[in-house]
Amino acid sequence: MGMYQMFPLLAISLIVYAVLTLTGAVGSADVPWYDVIFIELPMVSGDTWEVTWGDVFLVASIGLLFVELLRSTKTGSESIMNHALSVVVFVIALLLFIIVQGFGNSVFFLFMSMTFLDFMAGFIVTTVTARRDLAVGGVAGG
Incomplete structure (x- = not known):
């Protein structure tokens, strides 16, 4: 279970994007995979x-970001390693991107922004938790 806690989930999205983009597996020379229409939904309006597919990719990545944010509330060496690997992913x-x-493109820029939020949120939560633990430890010890 420790390896699962260390692995940044947004790395999965990065790998999927890279494979689809670099291999040209979906789409064509004129239309990249992220601009190919997945589904057309008629609206009441x-x-x-x-x-x-780019929209689908971003929604799936947002789901992984949500799980990452939940995981960032945990403390321990696996969590710190996860934050460090999240920096590498960013x-x-x-x-x-550069x-x-x-x-x-905008799809990848938004994804890259998610990787930034992932590692920033992880470090902020870890810092706040460490401060709280030190404050509680100081009161309990004194």
């Missing part, structure tokens, strides 16, 4: 909501 995402063709 008369509009048609076109859900793309740095990789940032470099891909350097690699196919990653400089």
